[in-house]
Amino acid sequence: MTQGTLDWTVETREGLRLIAPIGRVDETTATEFAERLAEEIAKAASDGHKRLAIDLAEIEYMSSRGLRGLTLAQRQSADSGITIVLARPNQIMREILAISRYDKVFQVFDDIDGI
């Protein structure tokens, strides 16, 4: 990973597109994060997936810009009939989701198999 960018892995399962960003989501990467989410929602929709899971295990931290990017993605995905869920938050992301109360507006799974 280079500074100011995120690395991504993508996996598909039955009815599910699983994406895993790696790095920090802050003011320097939030736009890239939001744009990539929009692309992934479009791909999930074209592939007929009903859920897009974002694996948070390798996120170093996410600022409010990234969190609000999740909200924008949630709105966009709802228009496509896709539900965004969050998976495997590491300890820092678990705290950030709790502090922001984003764990109240997104379904959060402890492991991928539980989705």
Place this chain on the structure above:
Amino acid sequence: MKVRFWGTRGSLPVAQKAAAIRDKIATALVAADGRRFADLDEARTFADDELEFAVGGTYGGATSCVEIEAGDEFILCDLGSGAREFGLDAMARCARGHARVYHLFMSHFHWDHIMGFPFFVPVFDPETKIVIHSGHADAELALRRQQEEISFPVAFDWLRAQISFVTLETGKPYAIGAVTVELIEQNHSHKSYGYRFTDAAGKSVVYSTDSEHKVDRMDQEAAFVAFFGDCDLVICDTMYSLADSASMKEDWGHSSNVVAIDLCHQAQAKRLALFHHEPTYSDADIQRMHQESIRYEELTREAAPLAVICAYDGLTVEV
């Protein structure tokens, strides 16, 4: 420069109920664990040093009113219900020789930011000069309307002080009293304005309340980062959680602790004061929000630490 918080609650004044006080006393007694105190001072020291603030104190319940002490003339931000107590204290200071000149800076004219004006005692003193500065051209209308007979028994024209209104523009520095003042337009119903005060020594305080940083307009935040830049103390509207501000309470005109910290981090501000507390929050709720804010600041810090304090009625901050 000093900042005194006379009212820190958002939207509506609140007061402690008997059960809340009883619970604080009960918690304090349990914490004391049978200890004996020689006198009240020793008991006060115990309360200050060993009890959580939400137990030994309270964040208060008066609505927005913040004094900036710089120079010989009064500077005040907003006229929420905290202005009543400020007015009484200011009159006492005037009796001891303080200049009877007030510069009031209004974020906007919603109810909770003007409700203290009819009870602001200096308006009855003919020797007092009050200049009401605002970004709004309809400031006078808002304050006159509040004192019409249907709402209040004392008409605006009965007030005895020399009251004048000045409309300020964004993008211009103004020398007012002992400070330089700049303002920024904020996203709020009928607009609101944030103010930056800089004293002769270069110390600065930003007052930015009732300012919504919208989820779909993050491109507008660069202007706030610049406005907060290197500020010594930024007072920010942190009424809601980020989730609430981006969902159920979107377009209600307020922001979150999380966004305030991010903006201050980017601006490399030195201190953030959490402000405009949600009226449904108990002291314990506000204290929890403060602790969570400190933790979020630690988790997302990339450069120098940002001190996160939580404003309460009666707090004085030396800048």
